[in-house]
Amino acid sequence: MSNMDLFEKIEFGEKFEYASFEDKEEIGKGRFGVMYKAYLKDKKQIVALKTLYYYDENSLDDLVKKVKYKIKHENIIQFLGITQDSENKTYIVLQYANNGDLRCYLNDCFSELDWSTKIRIAKEISSGINCLHNADVVHRDLHDKNILSSDIYSLGVLFWELSSGVPPFRALKAVHAIKGDREIPIEGTPVDFKNLYEAAWNGNPNSRPDIQEICKKLEHMQLEPVYKDLFKELRLKYASFENKIEIGKGRFGVMYKAYFKDIKQFVALKTLYYCDENSLCNLVRKVKYTVKHDNVIQFYGITQDYKADTYMVLQYADSGDLEHYLNAHFSELDWSAKIRMAREISSGIKCLHGVNIVHRNLHDKNILVYDDGRMIITDFGLSESSESSDNSITSTIHERWEYSDPQYLQNPHEYKWDKYSDIYSLGVLFWELSSGISPFKALNAVHVIKGNRENPIEGTPDDFKNLYCAAWKDELNSRPDIKEICKKLDNMQLDLFCKELFKKNTSGQEFEYTSFKNKEEIGKGGFGVIYKAHSKDVNKIVALKTLDHNDEHSLDDFIREVESITKVNDDNVIQFFGITQDYKADTYYMVLQYADSGDLEHYLNAKFSELDWSTKIRMAKEISSGIDCLHNANIVHRDLHDKNILVHGGRMIITDFGLSLSLDKDTLSITSRVYGRCEYSDPKYLPSPREYKWDKHSDIYSLGVLFWELSSGVAPFKAFKNRVIRMSMHLIRGNRETPIKGTPVDFKDIYNDAWGGDPNSRPDIRKICEKLNYIRLEQDSEMN
Structure with missing residues (x-):
């Protein structure tokens, strides 16, 4: 449907002249544009x-449903009308909210909000939803960036977010919600409010209150805080712990190592000397x-335990603390x-x-080292919310003065x-870290208060030295914030990686950023924005993939992708040209092959009617050839889907290796992440993503789904769009997409074997390639 058709179809609301709008400024991206x-x-x-971007009638109908209910209510965004620019691009005109969305508001103002305000x-969110429900409008897309209409479950999650000030389920994924996992109540939440949102996010939809009941309960809400039953789901049986051994003493208790039978691994047990209920609530909330x-x-x-001594059960780090680790291993550590x-x-x-x-x-005693060399921050005994008004422990004098702000040393009580x-x-x-020894052995606190610091160690990179010198400045406001520190460290790590890469690898080169012309954004990848630009060095259009410093995993993904691409050379794997650095923006770009026909999803949408079965089989062969190349190099892609298959000159190209896994490497440090599109x-991955063991069979399943998509021309499981939990349950139960009429029998058999429920029964990639080479194009008579 054209933009002109769209403009004509909407027959309600005022139609404004586009010239009536001044000072237009982009403020964000939403679901529709x-x-x-x-x-x-x-x-x-x-x-x-x-x-408004619309490509089908269903999308338009969805829009019309949203704006045709022109309800006057102070808690519902007002639809003012519609306009169209000189290029026939259509816009809806809405009320402007000057404080942004709820998440921005909570980020900026949460510390100022008391419970009456929350x-x-x-009440205001619920009042708007009540109005919509009375008009028989249900949005089904309620979240903190879209307070427009309602789903009661989502309202419960929003209420928890109001209580906490942080986005929900940061430590959980959708698959955990299937099992009934929810966020833990925040210390100080009124009992009535906690009970209300717990009822709203009940796993049984029939047991949730309706919006009128929610509004009524909010009107009569009592503000007594909740502490009781906070630990009901966190209490562990002491009998589950065996072979308890004392391993150290901290300021707030003795530390033990013990074997935890429930999870079949060693854990740390930390005694809590101060175990009144409120202190425990604070501690649990922080951790x-x-x-x-x-x-x-x-x-x-x-x-x-049986003496009523209370313990926190924590992860056990078998390489000890940072001080011990540096004493034992410093000579083995390079700057990387x-x-x-x-x-x-x-x-x-x-x-x-x-x-x-x-x-x-x-x-250095509160940084532990895990068995894979990973740094782990511990000991929250003195930690405090920056929003708290409780100064009851601010006078505690730190035993490790060497790491304390000189302004604290000068006047600790204030x-x-x-x-x-x-x-x-x-x-x-x-x-x-640069020296391998504890700080200020030759200085006392008075010297530090006067501005003296340790001398830089010979051989320290200038960027690293400048960073820690900025961090330990006397004036608080002159120190960088943690985001700036992380970005600078990312760039240092990447700079070292690139130098090593270009020293030993001939498949890539370092480009001058100024050599790229006509740069234009074309999309977003797993860890940053993707641009196309003309490179005069290779004399062709290339893709530039940037590093997103806001995502803590993006650097590791960036490096992992480069490592994977440079190990393989295949016409069906994206070509890596090199890396470039934009010094002004202080960021790096990967320089990659540009695909002129976009991704597979887009290509099938545009070209499917022109594809015969010979072409579809060729496409399946090319994708399989790329996977064969990866698996021969012992690389598992882990994120195969229609957005990560590009099309160039009709040829299939596998891309986006940010989540790829080298089976030749120790990968314990990245197993806690959740990957891919559901x-x-x-399906073996879906119920327990953090315990799932990735291997080549994981890619084979994804390949089976892609083959079905080649046969149908549409994305898989569209009936479950935006319903990840239901889709997960559907797949876990063994359900798959129905074969498409006219699919060759041999091809159907290949993808049925590939997406089988038992990973060990799936064919390997070499077997799939062989079968594709001998495929017959006879159609399944049962589907004719």
């Missing part, structure tokens, strides 16, 4: 303009926020390893600061802790 703000002269007010916000981060100690729960360690510690701090937690006690306190400690830790993922 780009969002702008602009000044509307006719109304003398700032409004929002939302572009309940008022909940719970970060429980799934690779560089923060994992929290399993709480247990109590030291900067990786600095990155990992910083990544953990970034996670803490992201949920407004200041650690306040960072030193010092105000904030995130920059941790930054100072991080600077000292970085120096320790509809292409092995």
Whole structure:
């Protein structure tokens, strides 16, 4: 449907002249297009303009349903009309909200919100939803960036977010919700509010309250805080722990190592001397926020022995603390390893600061080393929310003064802790990584207060030295924030990687960024934006794939992709030309082959009616050839889907190796991540993504789904669009897509074998390639 058809079909609302809008500025992207703000002269007010991209009748109908209910309610965004620019691009004109979406508002203002204000916000959201339900409108896309209409389950999740100030399910994925897992209540949440959102997100839809009941309960809400039953689901049986051995003492308790039978691994048990209920609530809240981060100690729960002594059950790190590790291994560490360690510690701090937690006690005894060499931040005994008004422990004098902000050392009883306190400690830790020894052995606290610091170690890279010198400056506001530190460390790591790559590898080169012309954004990949540009060095259009510093995994993905691509050479695997650096933007780009026909999904949408079965089989052969090349190099792709198959001159090209896995490497450090798109993922992976063991059979399943897509011309499991949990359950139960009428019998048999439920019964890629070479184009008579 053309934009002109769209403009004509919407027959309600005012139609504005496009020239009436001034000062148009992009402010975001939504489900249906780009969002702008602009000044509307006719109304003398700032409004929002939302572009509309429609390719089918269903999408248009979805829009019409959204805007035709022109309901007047102060808690529902107002639809003002429609306009069209000179290129016939259509926009809907909406009320402009000057404080952005709820997530932005909570990020900026959460520390200022008391419970009366949070309940008022909940009432206003519910009031708007009630109005929509009375008009028989259900949006089914309710989240903190889209408060427009309702689903009661989503409302429950939003209420929890109002209580916490952070996005929900940061440590959980959709598959955990299938099992009934939910977020833990936040300390201080009113009992009535907790009970209300727990009822709203009940796993049984029939047991959820309706919107009128929610509004009524909010009107009569009591604000008593909740502490009881916070640990019901976190309490672990003490009898589950065997072979308990004392391994150390901390400021807040004794530490033991024990074998935890439930998960069949060793854990750490930390006694809690101060175990009143409120203190435990604080401690659980702090650890719970970060429980799934690779560089923060994992929290399993709480247990109590027969003497009523309470223990926190934590991840066990068998390589000891950072001080011990550096004493034992410093001579083996090159600068790539030291900067990786600095990155990992910083990544953990970034996670803490992201949920407004200041650690306040960072030193080499509170950084543990896991058995794969990974840094893990521990000991939250002194940590505190930066939103808290409780100063009851701010006078605690730190035993490890060497890592403490000089302003604290000068006046510890009046010092105000904030995130920059941790930054100072991080600077000292970085120096320790460069030297291998504990800091300030020849200085005392008075020297540090006067501005003296350790001398840089000979051979330290200038960028690293400059970074830790900035971090341990006297003036708090002169120190970099954790995001800036992480970005600089990313670039240092990548710079070292590139130097090593170009030294030993002839398949890529370093490009001058200024040599690229006519740069144009064409999409987004797994870890950054993708552009096309003309390279004068290779005299062709290339793709530039940038590094997204906002994603903590993007650097590892970037490096993993380069490592994978440079190991293989195949016409059906994306060609790697090299790397370039934009010094002004302080970022790197991968320089890759450009595919002129986009991805497979787009190609099938545009060309499917022109493809005969000979062509489809050729496409299947080319994808399989690329996978064969990868598997021969012991690489598992792990993220095969129609967006990661590109088409150039009709030829299939596999791309996006950011999640790829080398079976020749120790990969323990990345097993906690969740991968791929549900509809292409092995059903064995879906119920337990963190325990799933990736191998070549994982790619074979994805290939089977892709083959069905080649036969049908449409994306798989469209009936479950935006319903990931239902789709997961459907696949786990063994359901698959129905074969398409006219599919050759041999081809149907190949993809049926490939997406079989038992991974060990799936054919390997060599077998698939052989079968494709001898395929007969006879159609299945049962489907005719």
